[in-house]
Amino acid sequence: NLKIVITRINVEEKIIPEDINFKTIEKTDAKLSWREKKVQQKGEKGKREIKYKITYKNGKEISRVILEKNITKEPLTEIVLQGTYMELGKAAKGQGTWYAWKGGLFAASTTIPKGTFVKVTNLANSKTVVVEINDYGPQGKGRIIDLDKVAFAKIASLGAGVIGVKVERILN
Secondary structure, three states: OOOOOOOOEEEEEEEEEEEEOOOEEEEEEEEEEOOOEEEEEOOEOEEEEEEEEEEEEOOEEEEEEEEEEEEEEOOEOEEEEEEEEOOEEEEEEEEEEEEOOOOOOEEEOOOOOOOOEEEEEEOOOOOEEEEEEEEOOOOOOOEEEEEEHHHHHHHOOHHHOEEEEEEEEEOO
16 A cells, blocks of 8 residues: 655756847937937847756756856847937027926917927026927916926926026927
């Protein structure tokens, strides 16, 4: 009435190939239009081989230890150029305010048509933001632009409420 239990232990070394992701670097280019992106150098994944010592007990893996890693092909970094060139139209100075509407880089204007992009500069600190006109407003003396809350926060504290701004149409 003896019960015999057989446990099979198997140990093997296995080399498993693995991809290495490439890095992406963004550089600016003053010759490209501000909305243009161009890949200067296409990235390529690298390759590495990992040598494992794998132990199996009755066909089930119970242990995996890395013995060595070898890079067989280095990854090639991708370089992307982001254009910064802006052809700007006539500038207007006045008061800018904020309102919560869409939650993005948008603004309202009574003089600039919807769909137009403008560069807004805070005259107090020279910070700028590019926004798309998508609404009609503001209604107040000396107020020339109503920035979405998100856009306003990029150039001034929301607590400021009203700031002096320069607004320039982007022509390209």
